[in-house]
Amino acid sequence: MSTKVRKEKPFYPDHLFTEAVVALVVLAVVMLLAAFTVVPTEPIANPTDTSYIPRPEWYFLFLFQALKYFHGPAEVLGTFLLPTVFILLLILLPFYDRNPAKRWSKRPVALSSASVILIGVIVLTFLAGPVSTVTLFANPAHGKQIYAAKYCDSCHSLTGAATTDGPPDLLHVGSRLEPQYIYDHFKNPSALVKNSEMPPVTGLSDKDLKDLTAYMMSLK
Amino acid sequence: MSVYDWLDKRLDLRPGLAKMLDHPVPTWVNWLYCFGGITFFFFVLQAITGIFLMLYYVPSPDHAYESVQYITNTVHFGKIIRGMHHWTATLIVVTVVIHMLRVFWHGAYKAPRELNWVAGVCLFLLTMGFGFTGYLLPWDQKAYWATAVGTNIAGSVPVVGSFLLKLARGGTDLGAVTLVRFFDVHVALLPLFMVIFLAGHFFMIRRQGISRPY
Numbered sequence: 001m002s003t004k005v006r007k008e009k010p011f012y013p014d015h016l017f018t019e020a021v022v023a024l025v026v027l028a029v030v031m032l033l034a035a036f037t038v039v040p041t042e043p044i045a046n047p048t049d050t051s052y053i054p055r056p057e058w059y060f061l062f063l064f065q066a067l068k069y070f071h072g073p074a075e076v077l078g079t080f081l082l083p084t085v086f087i088l089l090l091i092l093l094p095f096y097d098r099n100p101a102k103r104w105s106k107r108p109v110a111l112s113s114a115s116v117i118l119i120g121v122i123v124l125t126f127l128a129g130p131v132s133t134v135t136l137f138a139n140p141a142h143g144k145q146i147y148a149a150k151y152c153d154s155c156h157s158l159t160g161a162a163t164t165d166g167p168p169d170l171l172h173v174g175s176r177l178e179p180q181y182i183y184d185h186f187k188n189p190s191a192l193v194k195n196s197e198m199p200p201v202t203g204l205s206d207k208d209l210k211d212l213t214a215y216m217m218s219l220k
Numbered sequence: 221m222s223v224y225d226w227l228d229k230r231l232d233l234r235p236g237l238a239k240m241l242d243h244p245v246p247t248w249v250n251w252l253y254c255f256g257g258i259t260f261f262f263f264v265l266q267a268i269t270g271i272f273l274m275l276y277y278v279p280s281p282d283h284a285y286e287s288v289q290y291i292t293n294t295v296h297f298g299k300i301i302r303g304m305h306h307w308t309a310t311l312i313v314v315t316v317v318i319h320m321l322r323v324f325w326h327g328a329y330k331a332p333r334e335l336n337w338v339a340g341v342c343l344f345l346l347t348m349g350f351g352f353t354g355y356l357l358p359w360d361q362k363a364y365w366a367t368a369v370g371t372n373i374a375g376s377v378p379v380v381g382s383f384l385l386k387l388a389r390g391g392t393d394l395g396a397v398t399l400v401r402f403f404d405v406h407v408a409l410l411p412l413f414m415v416i417f418l419a420g421h422f423f424m425i426r427r428q429g430i431s432r433p434y
């Protein structure tokens with residue numbers, strides 16, 4: 001045990017003062033964020049637009065990603081069983097972890113299982129999240145409008161039809177390509193695909209190009 | 221004579237206040253222990269900014285979107301208030317998780333603090349509940365469709381699924397009734413439970429003290 005002597009401090013006023021300072025710093029951070037960023041807003045809800053692919057709040061992304069691995073009858077495993085087991089394991093932790101030790105070095109099982117779960121959640125979040133910054137602030141709903149306005153559908157289909165030659169079908173393009181590639185390809189298709197018959201996408205701002213890329217990425 | 225003395229003479233405040241304030245803070249408390257307090261501060265901030273947002277927000281499909289845009293673009297300080305509520309909603313999840321990891325790391329959930337861990341997990345779930353219900357309120361595309369997916373998940377639960385789905389949506393469709401329901405849960409039901417569980421959490425902390433991490 002360490003022999004370091006530190007004097008106990010009273011809650012009032014010493015500790016409360018420290019807490020007040022922390023609270024003020026935190027408040028300042030939140031106010032600065034509020035003042036200098038824009039809360040992202042999408043178009044008004046359209047219940048008939050069933051092609052919209054929603055993304056949950058970032059802290060639900062790991063769950064959203066995990067659900068992708070369960071299909072058909074197994075889906076209920078991902079939507080119900082796994083989360084329920086997870087929450088029960090969390091709530092009941094003090095009752096099944098009977099090891100009285102508190103120091104981390106004496107709790108190898110608890111620490112390693114928790115690390116595995118934590119790493120799993122982080123990895124799933126990143127798998128679901130934007131790996132590229134191209135689409136970080138982009139609006140896929142707006143990209144969809146551009147897709148129509150630029151007559152992309154005069155060449156491309158969105159039906160999942162198999163295409164051997166000619167313009168590829170784009171129904172699942174988001175699971176096939178990386179955002180950076182799509183974005184670069186728009187600017188100059190023939191630089192990436194030899195003799196590409198797709199004309200460069202012109203007359204759009206950089207933001208529009210990113211929105212269009214985000215829309216492509218939403219087609220999974 | 222100070223105001224405090226005046227009140228103390230009539231209401232005998234000293235013993236109560238002393239009980240609340242006069243106790244030593246253990247020497248092992250360091251910066252890792254601040255996240256519970258920050259989370260609490262964030263909750264208070266959400267309550268305050270939320271009360272302001274409610275002055276203009278209208279929980280109906282015809283007006284929700286417009287009222288949020290009005291708050292953001294027209295109301296004085298509306299952008300700041302909404303931005304604070306938005307950012308705090310994100311940061312509170314970060315701090316509550318760090319707090320939970322801190323408690324786990326120090327083994328502070330072990331006897332005799334089992335019940336406070338259980339109360340803590342409930343607080344964590346309540347926090348996530350605020351996030352889920354609040355997401356629908358701006359009534360934009362992602363709000364609507366993310367909630368459609370989220371409530372569908374409730375519908376996939378065996379046996380009681382279709383009941384849960386109807387309970388969450390107030391019918392089979394996601395519409396006006398759902399929005400009012402989510403609003404009600406977000407501003408009345410969850411805050412009520414949050415306050416109850418926070419009171420329990422803090423009561424237990426004061427009775428048991430901060431655990432020794434070794």
Ligand code: HEM
Nearest residue numbers: 253256257259260320323328336337340341343344430431
């Ligand atoms: C709204 C959410 C929460 C708030 C405001 C909150 C607040 C606090 C505060 C201020 C403390 C004093 C020590 C510290 O800050 O580290 C504390 C201690 C504690 N919290 Fe929380 N908490 C919350 C959620 C949780 C969660 C999610 C858990 C665990 C699942 C938890 C479990 C505990 C335990 C076991 C203690 C006692 C720690 C000890 O004795 O060292 N709390 N909480």
